[in-house]
Amino acid sequence: MSDGESILRKHRLEMLATGSTDRQIRRWIDEGMMTRVWRGTYHQGTKLEPWVELALSARSAAERSAADLVLSHAAAAALHGMEVLTFDWCTVEFTRDGRRGGSRDGRRRVHVRRLDAEDIAAVDGLAVTTVARTALDLALAGTFEQAVCSLDAALRMGISRGELAAAMDRLGRRRGIAMLRAALPEADGRSESVGESRSRALMLTWPEIPRPVLQREFFNRAGALEARVDFLFGETVVGEFDGAGKRTKGFDADARLKRDTLLMERGLWPTHWGAGLRRAGSTPDQAPRRSPSARPAARQLLPREFAIRAGVATR
Incomplete structure (x- = not known):
């Protein structure tokens, strides 16, 4: 049973049968004690993470949908537990096998596209697109950086490049397929979070930044691991995405300081950034620490001495 399934969903009729009223339900929602995840279905408790809420919404929507509809896109990603870059955790999307058509009704969207049996899996009894097909659908629906993040996520979950390529071949002609074919060679399952994947995708658009080595390990003289870094540029600069995921793994400020000292x-010159890193030409929400304040992308990301050697800054 997945995490989403273990979170309690309550149906309106069940609550009414046990003595609750519609007025109480509305008050609980207004007070933040309950979340409406789908028509007539609620989660009682504190606010959920968006992807967890979407997983609950997807289950409720699927229970009331035709049997030939398969959960797809972000809804499928939420049910698979895929960490992807998406800005819509509200819409429950389905795909039906066919050539044309589609519809949208409130928070539910139905795509009509080719959908082979090889691209359908089961999650807790629900028909869901496979991890590979989900990654491809999300990639085609978004930008290049979203495509890299989705493909990275599939590789992290053990999907092979061959499986992704085979699923891509089954797509046929689709808008965005050229972008998807360009993104697939750049996908790398060694990026351990969507933040690292997005950082790498942005770097690919900045030609002044050299391609980094991923997950480089450093050992002491006794052979014990001292540090493993997200990015290493030219054996000189360490790049680290500081996202919430590292804090949940015990990577706190003290541990970071100790590792940076080593x-x-x-x-080496450690450089850190967070989710505020943006495309070239824009200013980050939070500029990378130990980096110069100049705006060009490479000088946002890299220390001054490295930027000078890379030819993107002057003394």
Whole structure:
């Protein structure tokens, strides 16, 4: 049973049968004690993370939908537990096998596209697009960076490049297929979070930044692992995406400071950034620490001395 299934959903008729009233339900929603996840279906408790709420919404929507509809896109990603870059955790999307058509009704959207049996899986008894097909659908629906993030997520979950390529071949002609074919060679399952994937996708659009080595490990003289870094540029600069995921893994500020000290003792220059990193030409919400304040992308990301050697800054 998945995490989403273990979270309690309550149906309106069940609550009314046990003595609750519609007025109470509305008050609980207004007070933040209950969330309406679908028509007539609620979660009682504190506010859920958006992807968890979408997983509950998807289950409720699927229970009231035709048997030939398969949960897809972000709804499928939420049910699979895929960490992807999407800005719509509200719409429950389905795909039906066919050539043309589609519809939208409130928070439910139905796509009509080719959908082979090989691209359908079951999650807790629900028909859902496979991880590979889900990654491809999300990639085609978004930008290049969203495509890289989706494909990275599939690779992290153990899907092979061959499986992704085979699923892509089954798509046929689709808008965005050229972008998807360009993104697939750049996908790398070694990026451990959607933040790292997005950072790498943005770097690919900045030619002044050299391609980094991913997950480089550093060992002490006794052979024990001292540090593993997200990005290493030219054996000189360490790049780290500081997202919430690292904090949940015990990577707190003290641990980061200790590790950065070890790296600096090796002559490396640690650089950190968060989710505020944006495309070239825009200013980050939170500029990378230990980086210059100049706006060009490479000088936002890299320390001044490295930027000078890369030819994107002057003394």
